[in-house]
Amino acid sequence: AMATGSGKMKEVLTGTTIMACTYDGGVVLGADSRTSSGNYVANKVADKITKVCDKVYLCRSGSAAHTQAVAGYANLYLNQHAIELGEKGVCVRSAANIVKEIAYTNKQWMNAGMIVAGWDKNEGGQVFVVPMGGTLMEVPFAVGGSGSIYINAFVDKNWKPKMTKSECKAFVRKAVSLAISRDGSSD
Amino acid sequence: MSGIGTGYDLSVSTFSPDGRVFQSEYAQKAVDSSGTVLGMCCKDGVLLAAEKLEISKLLEENSNRRTFPIDKHAGAVVAGVSADGRAIVDRAQGEASNYKSMYGDAIPGSVLADRVASYVHVFNLYWYVRPFGVCTMLASYDHNGPQLFMIDPAGTSHKYYGVAVGKGRQGAKNELSKLKLADMTVKEAMFAAAKIMHQVHDGEKGFELELAIVSDETGRLFKRVGKAELQEVEAAAKAAIEAEDLDMSD
Numbered sequence: 021a022m023a024t025g026s027g028k029m030k031e032v033l034t035g036t037t038i039m040a041c042t043y044d045g046g047v048v049l050g051a052d053s054r055t056s057s058g059n060y061v062a063n064k065v066a067d068k069i070t071k072v073c074d075k076v077y078l079c080r081s082g083s084a085a086h087t088q089a090v091a092g093y094a095n096l097y098l099n100q101h102a103i104e105l106g107e108k109g110v111c112v113r114s115a116a117n118i119v120k121e122i123a124y125t126n127k128q129w130m131n132a133g134m135i136v137a138g139w140d141k142n143e144g145g146q147v148f149v150v151p152m153g154g155t156l157m158e159v160p161f162a163v164g165g166s167g168s169i170y171i172n173a174f175v176d177k178n179w180k181p182k183m184t185k186s187e188c189k190a191f192v193r194k195a196v197s198l199a200i201s202r203d204g205s206s207d
Numbered sequence: 208m209s210g211i212g213t214g215y216d217l218s219v220s221t222f223s224p225d226g227r228v229f230q231s232e233y234a235q236k237a238v239d240s241s242g243t244v245l246g247m248c249c250k251d252g253v254l255l256a257a258e259k260l261e262i263s264k265l266l267e268e269n270s271n272r273r274t275f276p277i278d279k280h281a282g283a284v285v286a287g288v289s290a291d292g293r294a295i296v297d298r299a300q301g302e303a304s305n306y307k308s309m310y311g312d313a314i315p316g317s318v319l320a321d322r323v324a325s326y327v328h329v330f331n332l333y334w335y336v337r338p339f340g341v342c343t344m345l346a347s348y349d350h351n352g353p354q355l356f357m358i359d360p361a362g363t364s365h366k367y368y369g370v371a372v373g374k375g376r377q378g379a380k381n382e383l384s385k386l387k388l389a390d391m392t393v394k395e396a397m398f399a400a401a402k403i404m405h406q407v408h409d410g411e412k413g414f415e416l417e418l419a420i421v422s423d424e425t426g427r428l429f430k431r432v433g434k435a436e437l438q439e440v441e442a443a444a445k446a447a448i449e450a451e452d453l454d455m456s457d
Binding site: 120142 | 312
């Protein structure tokens with residue numbers, strides 16, 4: 021996909037499966053590790069789960085460049101915010117709101133579907149989904165990326181509230197694995 | 208005419224040789240000569256009280272508000288130049304709204320206090336503005352619990368259990384120090400505040416008491432205390448004062 025005669029290189033995408041799920045006491049996040057640029061696998065070992073602040077992570081799908089930039093800005097603003105708050109930690113809702121503000125304000129230029137998930141002292145484990153367009157929704161669990169379509173029915177059927185940590189981990193592992201097995205852009 | 212700060216007190220951007228900024232101190236004097244204002248932080252909420260001195264017999268009741276909501280969970284009372292106070296409250300409301308837009312959550316009391324203090328401080332730095340002649344008390348109740356802050360005209364912010372400024376502050380502080388605020392409820396504090404206000408009120412002219420609270424009872428919403436409840440509290444306070452007077456005079 022690099023220097024061939026057949027025209028421009030395709031934009032590097034995280035054709036992806038990402039997922040986050042709350043359980044009794046926290047959240048579990050999961051993702052595949054394939055970054056594709058058309059049919060070429062640009063990165064086999066990509067880390068699509070990025071820290072934005074203490075105990076809050078961002079699952080990235082869509083354009084790798086766009087989501088990395090969002091994560092970078094979110095990290096910057098949330099670090100400043102953490103200083104202002106002092107001892108109190110940044111809450112997951114605030115982190116998600118900042119991600120949403122960036123996504124919504126720049127919606128014209130962005131190709132990014134993201135899931136913000138983490139834990140804070142006051143509300144425990146939370147999952148927020150910021151799909152393309154810049155909506156913000158709090159949900160008990162969320163799936164995203166091109167591979168998510170293959171597991172929507174699976175997660176809807178198999179999710180239950182107040183899972184234990186090991187049940188939740190097994191649930192996320194199973195779901196993401198199933199998506200990977202069917203989605204060519206996830207691995 | 209020569210005074211204490213002669214020569215070094217013309218501008219807020221000038222220090223005196225003994226390291227004082229006289230204009231900031233003069234701003235504090237504007238607060239010291241205004242009606243008494245109290246703040247009390249209790250175990251289930253925060254109370255703010257203002258002594259509204261009667262400036263005219265033709266004034267409509269409740270017309271010159273001294274307590275203001277900053278957001279649903281927070282409010283303020285100002286002492287000093289009330290026009291200056293309104294400008295600060297306006298800013299505080301903007302900060303609270305802006306914080307909610309950015310961070311999706313109600314502004315914590317300490318952050319609001321820092322923002323207001325920074326704003327007030329700016330007016331103590333430049334020669335082309337004057338300091339606010341206002342002490343601002345901020346009450347808030349969020350998941351950090353009930354909190355009370357005060358910002359003085361110099362832009363210094365502190366967290367308090369109980370605080371009093373204005374004409375009757377000496378007497379009020381005395382009375383406040385006798386109370387165990389951390390063990391009291393806001394309901395009990397309302398009665399105590401009314402009593403203190405009536406005790407320290409100086410002069411023949413009357414005054415109107417304005418009370419505002421944010422507590423468990425109000426659902427953690429900042430509300431002004433209504434007329435009926437206010438009259439009840441004031442009547443009880445006045446009765447208690449009279450009873451004490453009777454006790455003392457034998």
